[in-house]
Amino acid sequence: MKKSTIGYTISCLLIIVLTLLPIIWCLVISLTPESEMLSSQFQFSSKSMTFDNYQTIFNFSTPQSETVMLGLMNSLKISILTIIVALPVSFITSYALFKYDFKFKKLFITILFLTLVFPVLTTIIPIYNVFKNLGLLDSMFWTAIIYTSSIMPLLTWINLNYFKSISPEIWQAAKIDGFSGPQTFFEIAVPLCRPILVTSTLIIFLATWKQYMIPMILLTTYKNRTLTLILSDFMTRDSINYGLIAATGIISIIPPIIVAVFFRKFLIYGFSAQGKV
Numbered sequence: 001m002k003k004s005t006i007g008y009t010i011s012c013l014l015i016i017v018l019t020l021l022p023i024i025w026c027l028v029i030s031l032t033p034e035s036e037m038l039s040s041q042f043q044f045s046s047k048s049m050t051f052d053n054y055q056t057i058f059n060f061s062t063p064q065s066e067t068v069m070l071g072l073m074n075s076l077k078i079s080i081l082t083i084i085v086a087l088p089v090s091f092i093t094s095y096a097l098f099k100y101d102f103k104f105k106k107l108f109i110t111i112l113f114l115t116l117v118f119p120v121l122t123t124i125i126p127i128y129n130v131f132k133n134l135g136l137l138d139s140m141f142w143t144a145i146i147y148t149s150s151i152m153p154l155l156t157w158i159n160l161n162y163f164k165s166i167s168p169e170i171w172q173a174a175k176i177d178g179f180s181g182p183q184t185f186f187e188i189a190v191p192l193c194r195p196i197l198v199t200s201t202l203i204i205f206l207a208t209w210k211q212y213m214i215p216m217i218l219l220t221t222y223k224n225r226t227l228t229l230i231l232s233d234f235m236t237r238d239s240i241n242y243g244l245i246a247a248t249g250i251i252s253i254i255p256p257i258i259v260a261v262f263f264r265k266f267l268i269y270g271f272s273a274q275g276k277v
Contacts, residue, residue: 082204090200
């Protein structure tokens, strides 16, 4: 085995371990009785594992279950809203940048992609002030708009690469056949780009589901809190229910895991599409 292959394998294994270890630790905590977890004899593999935390969450008559289910539904709702907004906007933007030439086009693309390096903390406070002045706080729709703006550069880059991988003869044939602009878009571009549209949908869902900072600042009432925010409800001034927090954390990663496992080929395909921006 070559040294480069060995190094690659070791790096992959290290990344897998570093990724899975916190999840495994969280699962162990969620299955460990609180009395044992807080004792000095706590071990990674407990002999008295319990599903009490999960039973509490899935017992719909308990306030803890109501809290978790509310967060779950809100996360699902805002993810769907973001997909509805971000998918067509990003696809149309990418198509326009690929198909049409205009002044300062390269500069526009460069500035758009540069926004990828800006962390959320540099923009979220000004956004909060704007939302507060305009009365847009605690709105799932407008929060979805901010989600859309944060993921637009990545989606545009992926879609542009895909458009550039399509044979130029296809666009030339459409032009020779007398296709208008809308006809070319709806009858050529959209059918050809179904795989990348699925990829974009998955990326939007995964990126939206894990958001914490943006909803924490922009969604101010209990009724709109997402799943990433409701963990604080299990923490009070006098106690912290580590088991319920860990169980909720495990539940929160199940939808992204399902999406990633069943649609992984689309995610890999989207990020490996050929073409240069």
